Amino acid sequence: MSLATRTSGIAGSPPRAIKMAKRRQPPAVAARSTGRKFALGAASIVVFICSVFPVYWMLNTSFKPNADVISPVPQFWPQNFTLRNYVAVMFEPARPDRANFPSALMMSLGVTLTTLVICLVFAFLGALAVSRFKFKGRRQFVIALLIVQMIPGEAMMFTIFGMIDAWHLIGTMIGLTIVYLAGVLPFTIWTLRGFVAGVPADLEEAAMIDGCTRAQAFWKITFPLLAPGLVSTGVFAFIQAWNEFLMALIIMQGPGSYTLPIWLRAFQQATGATNWAAIMAGSTLIAIPVVIFFLIVQGRMTGGLVSGAVKG
Amino acid sequence: MTATLNPPGDTRRPEPDAPATSEKARRRGALYPWMLLAPAALVLLVMTGYPLIRMLINSFQKYGKAQIFGAPPEWVALSNYTKALTDPAFWAVAGRSFGLMAVLVVCTMVLGMGIAIMMTKLNRFFRLLVSIGLLLAWAMPPLSATVVWGWIVDTKYGLLNWTLNQITGTDNFTDHSWLMDPASFFAVLVVIITWQSVPFVAFVMYAALTQVPDEVLEAAQLDGAGGYKRFFLIVMPYIRSILLVTVVLQMIWDLRVFTQVYTLQSLGGISDQTDVFGTYIFHLGTSNLGAAGAVSFIMVVMMLVISIYYVRKTVKDEEI
Numbered sequence: 001m002s003l004a005t006r007t008s009g010i011a012g013s014p015p016r017a018i019k020m021a022k023r024r025q026p027p028a029v030a031a032r033s034t035g036r037k038f039a040l041g042a043a044s045i046v047v048f049i050c051s052v053f054p055v056y057w058m059l060n061t062s063f064k065p066n067a068d069v070i071s072p073v074p075q076f077w078p079q080n081f082t083l084r085n086y087v088a089v090m091f092e093p094a095r096p097d098r099a100n101f102p103s104a105l106m107m108s109l110g111v112t113l114t115t116l117v118i119c120l121v122f123a124f125l126g127a128l129a130v131s132r133f134k135f136k137g138r139r140q141f142v143i144a145l146l147i148v149q150m151i152p153g154e155a156m157m158f159t160i161f162g163m164i165d166a167w168h169l170i171g172t173m174i175g176l177t178i179v180y181l182a183g184v185l186p187f188t189i190w191t192l193r194g195f196v197a198g199v200p201a202d203l204e205e206a207a208m209i210d211g212c213t214r215a216q217a218f219w220k221i222t223f224p225l226l227a228p229g230l231v232s233t234g235v236f237a238f239i240q241a242w243n244e245f246l247m248a249l250i251i252m253q254g255p256g257s258y259t260l261p262i263w264l265r266a267f268q269q270a271t272g273a274t275n276w277a278a279i280m281a282g283s284t285l286i287a288i289p290v291v292i293f294f295l296i297v298q299g300r301m302t303g304g305l306v307s308g309a310v311k312g
Numbered sequence: 313m314t315a316t317l318n319p320p321g322d323t324r325r326p327e328p329d330a331p332a333t334s335e336k337a338r339r340r341g342a343l344y345p346w347m348l349l350a351p352a353a354l355v356l357l358v359m360t361g362y363p364l365i366r367m368l369i370n371s372f373q374k375y376g377k378a379q380i381f382g383a384p385p386e387w388v389a390l391s392n393y394t395k396a397l398t399d400p401a402f403w404a405v406a407g408r409s410f411g412l413m414a415v416l417v418v419c420t421m422v423l424g425m426g427i428a429i430m431m432t433k434l435n436r437f438f439r440l441l442v443s444i445g446l447l448l449a450w451a452m453p454p455l456s457a458t459v460v461w462g463w464i465v466d467t468k469y470g471l472l473n474w475t476l477n478q479i480t481g482t483d484n485f486t487d488h489s490w491l492m493d494p495a496s497f498f499a500v501l502v503v504i505i506t507w508q509s510v511p512f513v514a515f516v517m518y519a520a521l522t523q524v525p526d527e528v529l530e531a532a533q534l535d536g537a538g539g540y541k542r543f544f545l546i547v548m549p550y551i552r553s554i555l556l557v558t559v560v561l562q563m564i565w566d567l568r569v570f571t572q573v574y575t576l577q578s579l580g581g582i583s584d585q586t587d588v589f590g591t592y593i594f595h596l597g598t599s600n601l602g603a604a605g606a607v608s609f610i611m612v613v614m615m616l617v618i619s620i621y622y623v624r625k626t627v628k629d630e631e632i
Contacts, residue, residue, distance in 0.1 A: 040430065044438040047427055051445030054507070055452060057471065058460040070469045122351040129348035136342075141349065142632045143623065148360050150619035152568040154590040155608035158597040159363035159370065182359030185352055214344075243453040245571040246590070261455045268459065269578065276463050283456035294451035298515075 058287075062086070062280035069277045085281035089267075098270055099255035101282070104263035107252070110173050111259060112241040115180040119188050119237050120230055122181075127192035128218060132201060142193070145186045153183060154246060161250050171257040179247050184237040191236070195229025196222065232297040239290055260286045364612070371605030385602070392606035401584075402592075402607065409588040412498060413566040419506045420562055424513025425555075431518045443515075450511035458575040461504045465490040467580070491580035498586070504572055509562065516558055520551040553625065560622045564615060570594070 061069055062085055063078040090101050129135075130142055153160075160179055161170075169175030199222050207217040248259045258266060264282050271278065346353075371392050373385035396402045427446070431439050452460075465472045467489045476485040490496045524547050532542050548555075570590035577583045583595060589611050597604035626632075 040433055041438055043430055044434055044442045047430070048441050048445035051442075051449040051507070051511070054457070054460050054464065055448050057464060058456070061463065072474075074469075074471050074474055122355065125348040126352040129345035133345035133348075135345045138345070139632055141353070143627060144356075146623045146626055147616065147619070148356060150564060150615055150623070151360065151364065151612055152590075152615055154568050154570050154593060155611045155615075156360075156363040156367055157594065158601055158604055158608075159366040160359070162366070163359075163363060178355075178359060182355050185355055189352060243455070245455055246574075246594075249574075261453070264455060264459065265575070265578070276466070276469065279459060280463065283459050287451070287453055287456045290453050291448065291451040294447060298447055 058280045058283055061277055062284050064277055066275055066277045085277045086285070089278050089281045089285065099258040099263045099266055101263065101285075103256065104258045104260050107173065107257060108242060108260040111176050111180060112238055114173065114177045115184065115241045116234055116237050118177070119181055119184050120234055123185060123188035123192050123233070124223075124226070124230070126185075126189040127196045128222075130189070131193050131196040132204075132218075142190075145190055149186045149190070157246060157250055160247065164251055170251060171253050173257075176248060176251050176259070179251065180241045180244060183244070183247075184240050187240075188233050188237055191233045192226070192229055195226055195233070198229075199225045235293045235297045239293055242286075242290060367605050367608050367612075369605075370601050371609050373602050373605075375601035388602070392602045393610075396603060396606045396610070405587050405589060405592040408498075408586070409567055412501065412569075412588060413563055415502055416505055416509070416566040417559060417562045419502060420509045420513050420566075421555075421559060423506065424510045424558075425517050427510065427514040428517035428521055431514070432521050446511035446514055449507055452508065454508065454571045455575060457508055458504055458572045459579075461500065461507075462491075462576065462579040465500055489580060491576060492582065494582070494585040497576065497581045501572060501576060504576075505566065505569060509565070513558055513562070516554065517551065520554045521547065524550045557622055557625055560618060563618050564622075567611075567615065567618070 060076070060078055063081050063083070064075065065080050065082050065084065068075055068078070068080055092100060130138055164170055164175045164179065167175070169178070203221050203225075204214070204217040207221050208214060212220065243261065244259075245261045245265075248262050249265075252258055252262055255266065264279070264286060267282055268279050370385075372387060372389060374388045374391070375385055427442065431442060434442065449457075464470055467473070467487055470490075472490070473485040473488050476488075477483050490500055528546055529542055532546050537545065568590060569588060573581075573586065573588050573591050574594070577586060577591065583591065587595060589607070593604050593608050593611070596607060
């Protein structure tokens with residue numbers, strides 16, 4: 001409707017085609033489809049605002065001086081923009097009773113990256129085994145992987161704690177890494193298995209005919225073709241380990257061994273409701289890497305599930 | 313036995329090092345996959361298999377004060393289970409966990425499905441807008457998300473109380489505490505978790521909806537099927553299995569929720585009245601490992617029962 005009037009305003013009279021099209025369409029349908037378009041647009045904006053608003057509110061709060069944060073009337077954008085909260089959170093001098101951000105960041109990075117590397121190596125080998133070999137117990141192993149994924153770590157927290165304690169690894173990077181490794185391995189093997197199956201075995205056989213050993217064929221042919229699979233499964237493992245809260249809570253005792261989520265919780269408890277601006281800055285810092293990595297792999301996160309299930 | 317290791321039908325990948333039927337070479341060939349699997353299998357046996365068995369053993373033992381000071385745990389047969397199952401606190405926790413799960417699954421599926429259908433009708437711009445919003449909510453670490461929502465519903469300076477005061481034109485909501493009362497505690501919890509899990513459902517269902525062939529839909533339209541008929545008679549059968557898998561996954565994830573409940577409790581909830589399975593085991597285990605073991609085992613069994621459908625469906629689809 002609005003398009004037609006604007007065109008007519010410019011060109012004097014509406015082009016014949018538009019006139020014809022308009023005449024052919026019953027007026028009720030035209031009105032209904034315009035109304036529907038408007039409703040759809042409005043609904044998408046509502047969905048967008050509902051999804052984004054808490055994230056915006058976190059950022060907004062994190063850039064305000066604390067005095068503005070606790071003003072009786074909320075400010076919907078930072079009027080006195082400041083980065084002080086970030087500086088305070090990151091470089092606040094360590095106190096004996098409180099974890100500081102750099103040490104928690106190092107711990108989180110250490111645990112996450114170590115988990116990631118070991119997990120990818122173990123999962124790559126495991127995925128090769130289940131997708132390139134036929135052997136007795138293969139099917140059982142893969143089903144076991146699926147079932148293990150469904151066993152809640154929440155239920156086993158105390159026996160796992162007991163083991164880590166018996167090994168004298170409480171509060172250590174190694175202790176938490178072992179726990180995370182077991183947590184992310186089943187999913188990683190399962191996902192990588194799909195990627196390995198996607199690389200034709202013929203390529204390896206051709207290489208072996210040309211004189212490669214089986215191991216060389218895997219390494220030279222299959223491995224490079226798996227790069228995208230390794231990246232996206234690696235990102236999953238990273239996000240899992242980076243976000244994990246419960247096991248870090250019970251295993252990483254003492255401020256010196258906190259990971260970022262545990263640091264944030266301790267930070268919040270220590271400052272209470274007095275420093276929401278800094279707490280929001282801390283939450284933002286933890287979220288940044290995850291958001292970036294999510295953007296990299298978001299297509300794959302749903303694609304795998306759908307391609308498997310829709311055909312059935 | 314070696315014959316079954318290399319079934320005669322397996323001509324896809326001939327073993328390069330076992331061209332002849334040398335018994336030794338064949339056995340070595342059968343070992344390769346297990347050598348590759350060994351590191352992963354070892355980690356899973358030690359870190360999942362053993363704790364699971366250990367937990368089962370704990371659940372038949374008594375851990376009390378004496379055990380803290382080094383006495384060996386006593387065998388008490390099923391006493392931890394009968395105690396757990398006759399404890400009203402356990403049933404309160406179970407009721408809360410399942411109630412929360414049911415509400416979450418319904419909210420998440422209805423909203424997610426609605427948004428997915430909406431996305432199929434949007435133009436590029438609006439679809440991108442919706443996707444970006446969903447992606448941001450999805451990507452937030454659960455702890456950050458809970459802390460942010462905790463700030464929004466904060467008693468003194470929270471945006472929610474201020475907004476409600478503005479809307480109602482009163483100051484009824486000044487210093488209103490949302491987390492003290494279990495009912496509103498769970499309402500806040502439902503909002504947080506739904507906010508974070510709708511994106512997954514929306515993206516998965518959107519992807520599933522786009523797989524429904526257009527020709528079939530057009531044919532149905534020509535035959536005079538209206539929108540609702542087309543949806544329930546054509547689209548639904550196509551997406552039914554992915555819908556079921558998504559529901560099962562949501563059920564499992566919603567039953568094992570821990571971070572959000574625990575964090576909200578520390579922001580002002582009363583744990584006795586708001587515990588779900590995860591936090592209940594957490595609070596129970598600090599005083600009584602045996603009882604925690606029994607509840608944990610019950611939880612594991614429930615999870616496995618729920619996940620049977622998912623596992624069977626996956627095994628069938630992937631032709632394992």
